[in-house]
Amino acid sequence: MTTQDTTSSVPNKRGSSALQMGPRKKASSSDPLVSHGRHFGRTVFALCNYPSLLTNGVLRLEQIEDIPLEDFPAEERREHRVFEQLLESYPGLLERLKDGSEEEILHVGELIGKGAAGARGDDTKTLKSAILDWISPKGEAIRPPLHRNSKIDRGFNHDLTGSLLCPAGLDWNDPQTKEKLRSGEMLVCGDQWPIFLYAHHAYDPEDPWCGLLRSRLLVYAYKHVFTSPSSVDREPKATRSGNARLHGMNSVTIASLAYIATQVRFALSSSSVFSRTDTTTDSETFYHSLLDLLEDPEEYKEIDELLTWWNRQVFPTSSAAKRPISANSALSKIRQKRMALKQASNPVSS
């Protein structure tokens, strides 16, 4: 059996995975794994094929008894880190996967994937409308108006959304640049970060970290999804727990920042359908490019500062807002967990 590409949507389509055999259990929405999948997708890893992630993860647990994880390709190392975080976040899952059949592993993956996709769909839907309130000039209407239910006028088709999506380093006010972006002559890839990621929408080529991921728009979107829609720009009115409280979340995660940035980028775009593999929106490349930076150990100082800043914005009363979280200590925690998992998967050899 070979590992599957968890980033590809192909194995999931039409149930054509080679591993898919016989009658399958129906994914029940009331299963706790679905609820867990909702939060896991938002905060740990959003864009992947979960059945393949689990299948590959279980296989790799056996392989890393002989081959150190460091010898695997970068993509597989990241995938395995996600797999380990999933095991850590859901007690009893490792045993369930180890003892379960291939069908059971796929079923668990489908439940988690169903939750992650459901949450993503909910967030896409609500942000589509809410984002117009946040980008409107204070006290004024957007001119020409943008529709709440249709995105056809957004993206580079509109001055406001175009100026926010314009890649940092390019000048939206330059008529030639604007025209090239509008006509599609200049294609924007996922790793060309838009200016809305930066505080006050200002990019400093001499200091690329300056203001990165600290824009008001991102904070609004983050609060909308994680604390509550009413907590965005006024005193919270919520009488029901928001997503963060529901899932015991009291600090910002790296992946949740990348997730929100991806959602905002999609909400500003003219694309009507969120698709990981869509080459026009290129959401998957964008999401991964942010994760690449935020998981880079060499950038831990800036990342520490960024996470502390975010915790103050979103969870001002939590201890995480007062005490910086060390990215390095997070990495060492992952390594410690990996050792523990290795021992658990092979108790005889330990």
Added chain:
DNA sequence: GCCTGCGCTCATATTTTAAC
């Protein structure tokens, strides 16, 4: 204490879109 309204999450059914 009970009732009601509100803001919210989540589930389900249906429709739309896109890949094959």
Added chain:
DNA sequence: GTTAAAATATGAGCGCAGGC
């Protein structure tokens, strides 16, 4: 044309606040 994924519409139900 078939199928799966995503978007959308709708409603159930939770939990808190405020009025009685």
